[in-house]
Amino acid sequence: MNKAKKLLGLFEKTMHILFAACGLVAVAFVLIITGYLIISGLPAIKEIGLKEFLLGKVWASTATDPRFGILPFICTSVYGTLAAIVIGVPVGLLCAIFLAKMAPKKIAAVFRPAVDLLAGIPSVVYGLVGMILLVPAVREAFGLADGANLFSAIIVLAIMILPSIISVSETALCAVPKEYEEASYALGATKTETVFKVVLPAAKSGIAAAVVLGIGRAIGEAMAVMMVAGNVANMPSLFKSVRFLTTAVASEMAYSSGLQRQALFSIALVLFIFIMLINVLLNFVIKREKK
Amino acid sequence: MKKILSLILAIGITAAALVGCGEEKTESNGGTEGLSGTVSTDGSTSMETVIEFLKEGFTEKNKNVKVTYNPTGSSAGIQAVSEGRCDIGLASRDLKDDEKAELTGTVVAIDGIAIIVNKENGVKNLTLEQIAKIYKGEITNWKDVGGADAQIACIGREAGSGTRDGFESITETEDACKYSQELTSTGDVIQTVANNPNAIGYASLASVKDTVKAVTVDGVEATTETIQSGEYKVQRNFVMVTKTGTELSKVAQAFFDFATSGEADSLIEEAGAVPVKR
Numbered sequence: 001m002n003k004a005k006k007l008l009g010l011f012e013k014t015m016h017i018l019f020a021a022c023g024l025v026a027v028a029f030v031l032i033i034t035g036y037l038i039i040s041g042l043p044a045i046k047e048i049g050l051k052e053f054l055l056g057k058v059w060a061s062t063a064t065d066p067r068f069g070i071l072p073f074i075c076t077s078v079y080g081t082l083a084a085i086v087i088g089v090p091v092g093l094l095c096a097i098f099l100a101k102m103a104p105k106k107i108a109a110v111f112r113p114a115v116d117l118l119a120g121i122p123s124v125v126y127g128l129v130g131m132i133l134l135v136p137a138v139r140e141a142f143g144l145a146d147g148a149n150l151f152s153a154i155i156v157l158a159i160m161i162l163p164s165i166i167s168v169s170e171t172a173l174c175a176v177p178k179e180y181e182e183a184s185y186a187l188g189a190t191k192t193e194t195v196f197k198v199v200l201p202a203a204k205s206g207i208a209a210a211v212v213l214g215i216g217r218a219i220g221e222a223m224a225v226m227m228v229a230g231n232v233a234n235m236p237s238l239f240k241s242v243r244f245l246t247t248a249v250a251s252e253m254a255y256s257s258g259l260q261r262q263a264l265f266s267i268a269l270v271l272f273i274f275i276m277l278i279n280v281l282l283n284f285v286i287k288r289e290k291k
Numbered sequence: 292m293k294k295i296l297s298l299i300l301a302i303g304i305t306a307a308a309l310v311g312c313g314e315e316k317t318e319s320n321g322g323t324e325g326l327s328g329t330v331s332t333d334g335s336t337s338m339e340t341v342i343e344f345l346k347e348g349f350t351e352k353n354k355n356v357k358v359t360y361n362p363t364g365s366s367a368g369i370q371a372v373s374e375g376r377c378d379i380g381l382a383s384r385d386l387k388d389d390e391k392a393e394l395t396g397t398v399v400a401i402d403g404i405a406i407i408v409n410k411e412n413g414v415k416n417l418t419l420e421q422i423a424k425i426y427k428g429e430i431t432n433w434k435d436v437g438g439a440d441a442q443i444a445c446i447g448r449e450a451g452s453g454t455r456d457g458f459e460s461i462t463e464t465e466d467a468c469k470y471s472q473e474l475t476s477t478g479d480v481i482q483t484v485a486n487n488p489n490a491i492g493y494a495s496l497a498s499v500k501d502t503v504k505a506v507t508v509d510g511v512e513a514t515t516e517t518i519q520s521g522e523y524k525v526q527r528n529f530v531m532v533t534k535t536g537t538e539l540s541k542v543a544q545a546f547f548d549f550a551t552s553g554e555a556d557s558l559i560e561e562a563g564a565v566p567v568k569r
Contacts, residue, residue, distance in 0.1 A: 146471040148472050
């Protein structure tokens with residue numbers, strides 16, 4: 001009896017250590033990646049100069065007189081993400097309302113897995129479909145020489161962020177107590193009035209979390225965007241070929257060398273800081289929701 | 292119990308697969324024994340693919356030889372070999388007269404770049420000057436070069452790509468190209484040109500398939516023959532640079548002989564370049 005107890009105690013202890021070790025792995029990787037990015041990203045910024053690097057409008061990394069200004073990438077990432085949010089959030093939110101409050105059970109049972117599937121599609125597939133279908137369509141529709149531009153990228157990003165926005169805001173909508181709605185109906189409000197005036201305000205911080213999550217997904221996306229945006233380091237304009245922060249790193253990494261390579265790490269560092277800020281914002285929003 | 296069983300099975304299968312992978316490597320044996328050491332090459336980034344293929348072909352036969360490649364750029368490679376910091380310098384241009392004083396350049400391969408357009412495009416021929424003007428944004432409509440009234444979309448490669456470097460140096464459009472897309476692989480360029488009737492692009496001759504149309508440049512079609520004879524203009528030499536009068540180490544000489552022999556031709560073709568006419 002005593003022996004069995006001892007054994008069990010030992011087992012518990014071992015498992016405890018195992019759990020802690022696995023927990024440490026995640027933290028360790030975050031620390032390693034952060035440390036590595038900072039160490040490898042700073043030298044180029046130091047050499048180029050922070051102001052020239054962040055605010056320079058010309059990126060010509062392999063020119064005889066190389067210039068490393070990443071303002072075009074920053075602006076493109078910011079514009080592209082914001083525009084994707086402007087398109088994706090209303091569509092996603094209304095879809096979530098439909099799924100949570102309006103749809104008959106049978107229809108919701110078909111829609112929900114479809115949305116989950118949309119989240120599961122690899123980004124390269126989004127890119128491929130965008131490249132084959134969307135890019136030529138944009139070219140035809142607007143009479144351009146080439147359809148690979150910011151506009152195409154925005155459309156692809158808006159579709160890609162839909163699933164995260166839908167599922168997070170649907171959860172938020174479902175969490176609103178039934179009594180609120182019932183009270184609203186009792187007062188004679190219609191379904192639409194109830195949704196917009198009662199349920200949405202009650203779920204607003206959850207929806208805010210969905211928006212921030214969507215921003216995070218859009219700003220970090222590389223593969224799909226690379227295939228539809230054209231990747232030329234222009235200052236952003238809707239129908240011009242543009243390069244995002246992510247694609248700036250990805251597209252030149254293969255053959256880069258010297259300062260060019262270091263500068264790519266610096267871009268990764270800037271992107272990392274952006275993502276960090278978004279995560280901090282997300283935590284802030286979620287915390288406020290809990291209160 | 293079932294779960295544990297299936298787990299063991301899964302591990303077993305994975306292990307078997309891994310063992311299978313390992314075996315393949317040790318199978319092929321043979322070739323010249325005894326040759327061992329390191330060959331260091333240094334220079335042109337454009338020659339990376341060619342050198343990788345040559346290196347693979349050479350080390351397959353000579354297991355104890357290591358070939359290193361340092362992608363520094365043509366001029367840096369020429370300097371490195373003249374200072375004795377590497378065995379063989381790599382340059383994707385011919386040696387200048389002052390460099391020829393103490394160095395010898397041997398052409399290992401020719402980089403032939405095809406100018407491609409969409410199959411629907413009526414333009415069949417472009418002059419080198421027209422190509423340069425199109426890429427610099429001085430000609431923006433196909434009707435100015437004998438095609439339909441449509442804007443031109445210039446498709447190119449990313450900064451750092453050897454093909455881009457080659458194209459821009461031959462057409463003298465360095466740092467002046469106004470691209471509408473910068474793609475990261477030859478395949479992407481071909482695919483994009485195949486999908487866009489307004490597009491013009493460039494790609495290594497070897498990788499051009501019949502999904503796109505290669506235009507003639509100054510009336511000369513891009514083929515292995517016209518590139519070898521020098522008639523086709525959009526080409527440049529891949530040169531191995533050695534020090535005149537200084538003997539190479541035994542392994543370096545063996546690698547040099549291998550690279551410049553007919554044996555290497557198929558490897559060079561696989562790497563997307565054109566072998567030298569022998």
